[in-house]
Amino acid sequence: MKALVFEPFSGASGDMVIGSLLDLGADESKVRDAVSGLGFDLELEVKEVKRRGVVAKKVEFVSEGESSAERKRNRSERSYKEIANAIKDSGLTKEVKENSLGVFEKIATAEARVHGEPKESLTFHELGALDTLGDLVGSSTAFLDLRPETVVSTPISVGSGFVETEHGLLPVPAPAALEILKDTSLLFQGGGSAGELLTPTGAAIFAHFVQRSQPFLPRMRVERTGYGAGSKDLPRTPNVLRAIFGEIEVEEPAPPLLLRDEVAVLETNLDNVTGEVLGNLVEVLMAEGDAEAGGVKDVAVVPAQMKKGRSGQIVKVIVAPQDAPRIAHRIMQETGSLGVRVMQVKQRFVAEREQRKVKVKIGGTEKEQEKEKEQEQAKEKEQEKEVEVEVGVKIGRDARGNLLSVAAEFEDAKRVARERKVPLKEVQRLAEETARKSLV
Numbered sequence: 009m010k011a012l013v014f015e016p017f018s019g020a021s022g023d024m025v026i027g028s029l030l031d032l033g034a035d036e037s038k039v040r041d042a043v044s045g046l047g048f049d050l051e052l053e054v055k056e057v058k059r060r061g062v063v064a065k066k067v068e069f070v071s072e073g074e075s076s077a078e079r080k081r082n083r084s085e086r087s088y089k090e091i092a093n094a095i096k097d098s099g100l101t102k103e104v105k106e107n108s109l110g111v112f113e114k115i116a117t118a119e120a121r122v123h124g125e126p127k128e129s130l131t132f133h134e135l136g137a138l139d140t141l142g143d144l145v146g147s148s149t150a151f152l153d154l155r156p157e158t159v160v161s162t163p164i165s166v167g168s169g170f171v172e173t174e175h176g177l178l179p180v181p182a183p184a185a186l187e188i189l190k191d192t193s194l195l196f197q198g199g200g201s202a203g204e205l206l207t208p209t210g211a212a213i214f215a216h217f218v219q220r221s222q223p224f225l226p227r228m229r230v231e232r233t234g235y236g237a238g239s240k241d242l243p244r245t246p247n248v249l250r251a252i253f254g255e256i257e258v259e260e261p262a263p264p265l266l267l268r269d270e271v272a273v274l275e276t277n278l279d280n281v282t283g284e285v286l287g288n289l290v291e292v293l294m295a296e297g298d299a300e301a302g303g304v305k306d307v308a309v310v311p312a313q314m315k316k317g318r319s320g321q322i323v324k325v326i327v328a329p330q331d332a333p334r335i336a337h338r339i340m341q342e343t344g345s346l347g348v349r350v351m352q353v354k355q356r357f358v359a360e361r362e363q364r365k366v367k368v369k370i371g372g373t374e375k376e377q378e379k380e381k382e383q384e385q386a387k388e389k390e391q392e393k394e395v396e397v398e399v400g401v402k403i404g405r406d407a408r409g410n411l412l413s414v415a416a417e418f419e420d421a422k423r424v425a426r427e428r429k430v431p432l433k434e435v436q437r438l439a440e441e442t443a444r445k446s447l448v
Contacts, residue, residue, distance in 0.1 A: 009257075011228060012156035014218070015250040016164040018242060019205025022143025025213050027065035027236025028251035029150035030054060042149040043069065043142050045099045050138050052146065057237050060246035064235035069142035088116050088130045094141055107148035107216065113330070114212040118187035128333060140209055147213050156253065160226055161218045164189075164211075165200030184208040188215050195221045201242045228256040264407045266357040271305065272332040273351035274339065277312065279320030281343050286321060289342045293325060296335060303331050326356070359404035359412050366401055366446065368438040369394045370428045397424050399439040403447070414443045 014020070014028070030036055040052045050071050057066045095108050120127035132140075151159075166181040173182070181189070181196070182204060188211040189196055196206070231254045238247035278286075286309055296303040306326040314320035323343070327335045336348040400417035416439040425432040 009255065010157045011226070011254060011256040012154060012159045013225060013228065013252040013254070013256075014159070014161040014214070015225070015252070016161060016206070016210075016214075018200055018238060018245055018247045018249065019165050019167060019207075020210035020214060020249050021207040021238060022140065022147060022209040022213060023067040024236040024238050024249040025210065026143065026146040026150055027054070027067045028234045028249045029147070029154060029236070030067070031065045031234030031236065032154065032232055032251050032253050033234070034150035034153045038153050039146050039149045042100055042104055042145050046094060046138075046141055046145060047098060048094070048138050048141070050142055052142070059235075059237050059241060059248050062235055062246040062248050064237035064246075064248045066237040067146070069139050071138060086132050088127050088132070091132065091141065092116075095145065098145075100145065103152055104145060104148050107152065108144040111144050111148065111209075111212045111216045114188050114191075114215050115184065115208050118184040118208065118212075121187050122183040126333060143209050143213070147217075151217055154253070158220065158256070159218045160220045160222065160256075161194065161214060162225060163195040163197045163221070163223060164214065165205050166196050166198055167201055167203050167205035168198050169202045171204035180204050181206055181211075182208060185211040188212050191215070192218075193221055194218060195223065201245065201247075205238075225252075226256045228252070228254045230254040267360055267407055268355045269305075269358045270329055271326050271353055271356050272329045273353045274323075274325040274327060274332060274336055275349040275351060276323050276339060276343070276345040276347065277314060277320060278323060278343055278345060279314040279318045281321075285343065286323075289323065289339070292342060293335065293338065296331075296338070303328060304335060359406060360409075362403040362405070363417075364401060364403065364443070365398045366439055366442045367396050367398055368435070368442050369396050370424060370430060370435065370438065395428070397428070399424060399435065401439055401443040403443065411444075411447060414440045414447070416440050416443075 012032075026039065030039065036052070036054060043050055043052045048071060050069050053068045053070050055066050055068075056063055058064070091112060092109065095105055095112065098105070100108070116127040116130060119130055119132070123130070166185070169180055170177040171180055171182055180198075180203065185206050185208045188208060192215045194211075194214055230252055233253075234251045235248040236251070238249075241247060290307045290309065293304045293307045304325060304327050308324045310322045310324065312320050312322045323339065325335060325339065332350055336350070339345060339348050398420075400420040402413075402415045402417065403411070404413040404415075405411055416436040421432055421435040421439060424430075425435045428435075
């Protein structure tokens with residue numbers, strides 16, 4: 009298996025990641041074009057430097073004759089929406105946009121937790137400069153150009169002491185970086201050198217792309233190595249991020265039984281709404297998406313006993329993580345709730361889903377014909393004849409293709425049952441049996 013292995017013995021930052029990947033052989037012109045495509049007159053500048061005798065690539069982003077150092081001195085604040093929209097509205101490929109936004113969402117979520125604010129209202133200081141946009145897009149482009157089959161990292165050295173920020177001195181690792189690490193299986197360790205070695209951007213890039221973290225280098229055949237330089241010289245170790253590209257031997261794991269899907273779960277307690285409002289809420293929320301797309305994936309209303317013995321309900325909504333704030337706002341609009349909880353759920357196991365139409369033959373029943381009035385007998389005789397109708401079915405499979413379930417689409421089955429005046433369960437049974445036969 010072709011593997012990319014990082015050795016972050018001197019930490020990691022966005023520019024160090026890009027430098028190491030360019031030194032490995034990532035196409036510099038692709039990275040340069042992607043960064044330029046952001047539309048800020050932002051250009052990639054790559055040069056060779058030495059860090060404690062090790063030659064490495066140093067990456068900087070320049071704009072209108074301004075160096076990275078000058079821009080850091082004059083950096084302006086940027087909001088969450090400004091950074092996200094800059095990526096979304098760029099001319100970048102869909103893959104680069106998705107990965108860049110994926111990294112940025114990790115940074116924004118961590119900052120929101122640290123500062124106790126919704127990420128949509130955050131203003132970024134250290135992370136607000138154009139350098140961060142360059143780091144997100146440049147690293148994503150380089151990873152996609154190399155396309156390793158797996159990405160591995162040894163433990164990340166985070167440094168020690170304190171780091172100077174817009175909010176004053178903060179402990180190392182910086183709170184945002186630690187929040188990002190908390191949600192991953194990445195191994196990290198203090199020390200290596202005084203000061204901050206792992207930036208929030210570096211932590212987010214590793215959290216997004218690294219698939220496995222282990223104490224030591226894996227057994228591998230090395231094809232090439234690359235070094236990305238940090239901004240300053242460290243007193244004892246070379247301030248570089250080493251990346252190794254080669255082949256590792258792995259045992260073929262059994263394919264997973266089920267797929268994984270990233271979700272968030274929203275909850276709110278209600279004790280002052282009517283059944284009609286709850287019924288409308290379920291309809292409104294389910295119209296916001298489906299299981300295969302973003303938005304709402306499922307809604308449940310659970311009876312509960314509230315404070316002072318009052319009867320109430322707990323509304324649970326499974327949503328795509330990126331849509332959680334919007335859906336929470338909609339819940340509050342519809343119900344008058346003053347708060348919606350976000351449950352700490354990372355993933356759910358899901359079946360692979362397929363929808364298809366099946367043709368079934370449906371006729372009338374003798375009991376119904378006896379009850380019909382004489383003036384409707386002619387019409388009923390026509391309905392008595394078997395007719396072929398289409399009914400939708402949902403098919404669930406595990407990741408190996410094994411059949412898990414077949415279920416008739418309720419609305420389709422209900423419509424046919426009403427039109428043909430036959431029991432709903434009979435339509436569902438016929439549709440599901442027909443579908444199962446076609447799948448054998």
